[in-house]
Amino acid sequence: SAVISQKPSRDICQRGTSLTIQCQVDSQVTMMFWYRQQPGQSLTLIATANQGSEATYESGFVIDKFPISRPNLTFSTLTVSNMSPEDSSIYLCSVSPTGTYEQYFGPGTRLTVT
Amino acid sequence: GENVEQHPSTLSVQEGDSAVIKCTYSDSASNYFPWYKQELGKGPQLIIDIRSNVGEKKDQRIAVTLNKTAKHFSLHITETQPEDSAVYFCAASPSGSARQLTFGSGTQLTVLP
Numbered sequence: 001s002a003v004i005s006q007k008p009s010r011d012i013c014q015r016g017t018s019l020t021i022q023c024q025v026d027s028q029v030t031m032m033f034w035y036r037q038q039p040g041q042s043l044t045l046i047a048t049a050n051q052g053s054e055a056t057y058e059s060g061f062v063i064d065k066f067p068i069s070r071p072n073l074t075f076s077t078l079t080v081s082n083m084s085p086e087d088s089s090i091y092l093c094s095v096s097p098t099g100t101y102e103q104y105f106g107p108g109t110r111l112t113v114t
Numbered sequence: 115g116e117n118v119e120q121h122p123s124t125l126s127v128q129e130g131d132s133a134v135i136k137c138t139y140s141d142s143a144s145n146y147f148p149w150y151k152q153e154l155g156k157g158p159q160l161i162i163d164i165r166s167n168v169g170e171k172k173d174q175r176i177a178v179t180l181n182k183t184a185k186h187f188s189l190h191i192t193e194t195q196p197e198d199s200a201v202y203f204c205a206a207s208p209s210g211s212a213r214q215l216t217f218g219s220g221t222q223l224t225v226l227p
Contacts, residue, residue, distance in 0.1 A: 004157075031213055042203060043158070043217045092157055096213045101146045101165070103215060105157040 002027055002095050004106035012112045013083055020079045021109045023093035028073035030098050034066070037090040037108070046091075049076050083113045116141040118206050120218025127194050128226050135221045137204035138186040146207040147187045148215070149178060153200045162189070194225045 003026040013019050023032065034046040047057045047068055055068040070076045080087055090108040097104075117140040127133050139147075145166035150158035164171045164178045164187065171178050175194075180187040191198055201222050205215040 001160075033214070042219050043215075045214055045216075048214060101148075101207065101213065102160060102163065103148065103213060104160060105150075107157045 001102070002029065002097055002104045004093060004095060004104060006091075006093060006106040006109050008109060009107065010110040010112075012114060015084050015113055017083055018079055018081045019083065019111060020077050021091050021093075021111075023076045023078070023106055025074050025095050027097065029095040030073065031096040032070065032076045033094045033096070033103070034068065034076075034078045035092045035094065035105075037092060039089070043092065046078070080111065083111075085113045087111065088113045116144055116206055116208060116216040118204060118216050118218040120204050120221060122221060123219065124222045124224070126224045126226060129194060129196060131194055133189075133191045133194055133198070133223055133225075135189045135202055135204070135223070136186060137188070137206075137218050138184075139206040139216075140185070141206070141208055142182075142185065143208050144206040147178070147180060148205050148207075149176075149189050150203045150205065151200045152203065152220075158203060191223075194223075196225050196227050199223055199225045 005024045007022045032049045035043045037043045045058050046061045047055045049055045049068045049070040051070050067079045092108045094103045094105045120137045148163035151161045152158045162178050164180050175192050177190045201220045203220050204218040
């Protein structure tokens, strides 16, 4: 398994501003993922962030709105840009340890945009 | 792409009874099927998973079954306890190296004492 932490755990932001969410894992992993979970809903994949390559975004998500960095094998950031109330969600990072199928999730960042 | 349907959306059982949650998937190339438990205010926790070359897997009170032909898989929880109350998500992952998960819509399980 892997131990994953996220910062901040929650935040309240004003519309039009940006928030950067950090994800730290306790071991080196190639594959990291960012998901969004809207209130009372399921998880939707935003992008895959592999170290050494550009993030791959899913349909409906664009780099200008959700820029991602992956500077090394234990860390990634997701920025939610030019926020609107519709961006209020839980943002989760996950990792898949090398050589396994398992995917482990962090505790999430609860974002409220007013 | 993959589409995963999950039923029921809510399930209430008496403590000690069994609970069954069912999922169907659309992509026959999917070969990995995990189940997650999400408690209020927490991230999803992987509780059990199954690969497509296995029909059933058991871990203490929980088990997962897979029917590749029918493209459905189920989570079985026996001897339910109040601490089993949570939202449960099934997911499917296509073959290959992407490891991307497509999630079902979730089941709110309530175990009544």
